[in-house]
Amino acid sequence: MKSIVVQQPNTLVIEDRPLPTPAAGEVRVKVKLAGICGSDSHIYRGHNPFAKYPRVIGHEFFGVIDAVGEGVDSARLGQRVSVDPVISCGHCYQCSVGKPNVCASLVVLGVHRDGGFSEYAAVPAKNAKLIPDAISDKHAVMVEPFTIAANVTGHVSPTEQDVALIYGAGPMGLVTVQALKGVYKVKQVIVVDRIEERLAMAERSGADWVINNGNQSLQAVLDEKGIKPTLIVDAACHPTILQEAITLASPGARIVLMGFSSEPSQIVQQGITGKELSIFSSRLNANKFPVVIDWLEKGLIDPDKLITHTFDYKEVKDAIELFEKDQRQCCKVLLTFS
Known part of the structure; x- marks a missing residue:
């Protein structure tokens, strides 16, 4: 063979x-x-x-x-x-x-x-x-790529009331968009990336709002709209993102990290405890194949996108x-x- x-x-x-x-x-x-x-x-x-x-x-x-x-x-x-x-x-x-x-x-x-x-x-x-x-x-x-999204969302139990922010419109960010919108019916999903074509993919996958942070400040854009995300997913996996996510997050929000960077992240602890944020990490999948197969059978996600x-x-x-x-x-x- x-x-x-x-x-x-x-x-x-x-x-x-x-x-x-x-x-x-x-x-x-x-x-x-x-x-x-x-x-x-x-x-x-x-x-x-x-x-x-x-x-x-x-x-x-x-x-x-x-x-x-x-x-x-x-x-x-x-x-x-x-x-x-x-x-x-x-x-x-x-x-x-x-x-x-x-x-x-x-x-x-x-x-x-x-x-x-x-x-x-x-x-x-x-x-x-x-x-x-x-x-x-x-x-x-x-199925396997979508189990990554199933694992992420399984940690944080999204609700229709959530305002979600996803860093990164690569494959892992896009499967997460589909899970949040198609499965959990999250009210608003925002995707940030620096590549316009990837942001267009995010819109096709169901994102409600996309932001190019290569030419504007993400914090300024969100502040202008008065938006404080309640769920943040780092699918871009850069060590600087965690502190920004802590700053942007609503009190009581959940943050999920997916990256394997060996570079240190500098964070201010007060920002986490002051808002009582929950920080999760997600690796691979924990018995999520049946979950995703069920999503596919019900037509809740669309891999063709x-x-x-x-x-x-x-x-x-x-x-x-x-x-x-x-x-x-x-x-x-x-x-x-x-």
Whole structure:
């Protein structure tokens, strides 16, 4: 079979590899579609601190089960599945309190273990989530990105009364817009970014108001309107954002951080306690695949608004370079395998 392998930073090849045999408790998935994520690019460029090389990248993938390992019901053969990349032990403290995404022995497909940018992938059977027939292939491959939004919103329980501010109109910001508007019916969702084309994508995804903070002060714009956000999501992931979010937030607001920057953030503690703000962080997803599959079945979200390009997997280098360089026109890039 063919697999996309990052041998070392900046060295990506398509290798011939043996067809995997599923171990006990595993299934083999014949991959049909996979999505490119920023973390795939970071592994390729050597900027992901968790990755080990060589690595078959890819943690957003969909396909059909074509083999099962010992202990797995053969009735699963032929099932259409989207794969949850979070592999957890199920019994550590974190798992016991509903946070398998930060399991003590966390393994993420495509990061710690070979992932889905391959013609076939062996994965734990419990991680291969059944996709109902009513959900199309290209929507099924988008389940994982939307689980990021499901995890974020699961922390903060949005309401229709919220005024939400989202920093960043990249894929993670856009899935969060869709969740807030389509699922939670939040009254007002504001998106801030410095790229006009991305802000247009945010409007198409349901944002009520977009602001380009590259040429104007976000605080001045919000102050002029008398707006104090009650929910702020940092999907831009810059260390300076936290203090600005604290300043802009309404008393009693919730702030969610999604970034992995190793640079320190300078904050004034009084701003947090004076308003009794709640600050959350969100990593990966904690059993959110069923949540997003339900959203898709009910038509509450629309992945088509994010998918901008599709490539054959043999063109993966071109696909990643487009994803990295064309932030004006490119949002979600899919790879086809069969």
